[in-house]
Amino acid sequence: MSFRMSSSLVLAAALGAALAAPAQAQSIRIGFHAPLTGFAASDGKSAQNGAELAVEQINARGGINGRKLELVIYDDQARPDQAVPLANKYVGEGLKIVISGSYSGPTRAAAGVFQGAKIPYISAYAIHPDITRAGNFVFRTSFMGEVQGRAAPKLIGEILKKKKVTLLTLNNDFGQALAAGFKEVAGKFGVQIASEYTYAMGDRQFGSIVASVKKDEPEVLYVSGYFFNGGPLVAQLRAGGVTAPIVGTEGFDTHNFISIAKDAAEGVMITTSLDRDTKLPEMRAFIDDYEKKFNAGADMVAASTHTAVNVAAAAMRKAGADDPAKLRDAIAATRDLPVATGRITFNAAGEVYKAAQIQVIKGAKFRYFATIDDPVLLAPPSK
């Protein structure tokens, strides 16, 4: 009997504590949507990992002003028609800030909803220019495609001292934006575009492109795409006897690229924001903790969502987490904030400036090659 008494007392006490806890320090809920199923599920998984790691690190250090962070995660399947109802759901649930860990389609569709509701919305790695044009509550923590595309001609012309380049462009907004940025400044660095071939998202076989590239004999190749199509493409270029250096983009910035292309990946350079040999403590901690937690190499998508969560957290430290308008102002005022993707600063259009990292694959690992820190060349558009 006495045992029963005490156990029910303990139960009551535990219940009381559980009920009381949220009242003392209610957790801060951050909306987070990503493509967890469907064709983009691999990026969705990395996006979720990066965001969860950020929350874990922040909570381990005591949270924000004594309150823990909590992600409210929904699956948008990388589909715009899924994103709008999700966005309305976040607004209805009274969330004060939402992060997109998704592609341009859904992010662009959701941006209008959040702008209308005056809730800050941060796009972690979607690159379409129209996203931030939705209004002053929408921000982007990744390079716009055009901006990243401008880094490559400087690398090719100034650092590698090569002239004749062939572009292999993925036929979607990411690939086209990169190519547009590349072409915009190629002349300035003495780089001539000998030829350009495009390919589709689902392509895995590139025999005809490889044959054409061989005929063109470029000194360098600039290749856009993701690991799942770029990996086979780079491997087939090398297997087909193309020996010119290959410059890729942050779409290749994942260890999966190396596992697919194997030896062909050696020597491939990429423009990205993640430096595996960094001394910046925030970036170092992200890379090391990611490997520890997920037993896999950090990738660019994860770094981007990790960055977005930290931008939101930094703003909450300054402005509190309950007033969306104050949060917006605090995010907009972000200057030289050290995060997993470098030191970032927002301009008036909600776009980010940061240095571009050039990494090279050596011994099946990404290593430091160069940094392009050129605020004029890499300036994001101001409207």
Added chain:
Amino acid sequence: MYAMMALGLTLVYGLLRILHVAQATVFTLGAYTGLLVANHVHSLAAAFAAAALVAGALGPVIYRLVYQPILDRPPFVALVASIGVLIAMEDGFRLAFGPYGLSFAQNPWFTTTLGFAEVSLNLAQIWIVVAAVVLLSAFALFAARTRAGVAWRATVSDPPIAESFGVSVARVRYLAFFIASVLAGIAGVLVGLLNNLVEPGMGGVIAYKGLAIIVLGGLGNVPGTLLASLLLGVVESYGTVFLDKLLDRDAIAYLFLIAVLMVRPHGLLGKGA
């Protein structure tokens, strides 16, 4: 490659009038089986054998569980069911094997290249051609020379008469699914080796292109299917080089399909109704 997938589809269609889109699921399962076996026992021969067996088993299972209960319904019911299997299994593979796709730990066929004059090919490309020729010839021999092959052809042309001569129609159907699935499973491993990547969605494009090919070849017509796969491959490769600014390669494939069907509505070698 297209030929190996499309032949299976056309076999099933010829026998049952089912557009077996879910064969792409068998293809993907074959690829995953091959990859897992190859990465564990480091033998490509074992990988192919396991893939052929597992894939070969899945085909008849799909027939028994999905198609057989709805054989008396109109053909589109089976097509819808088939597409359902394909979509469900794609996310099934994602849950089971992760969304990133997997690569072979050692892939000698991928890393070894041979040069012939101007052209350089890796071993996987060469083996795909060899495998397609060998397997398709073996199938032709089987259909022309063996008792089972004769029973099969009889069932295709007239099931009731074949049955009255003592042919078990059910067994022929299982056999068709088995053979189609073995071909698909082997094709899956070959494509996995070729790209050094096995991913949950790898069957999608193959499924719809396989359909395009069998329509092109004249539904259920085996030589027509083979001719159509060859033509489609050639048109696609030239198209990617000359039309790449305008259209992607899948669009080229379907444009070609539409163009041929406008001139020959019953397919390349199809007979008029």
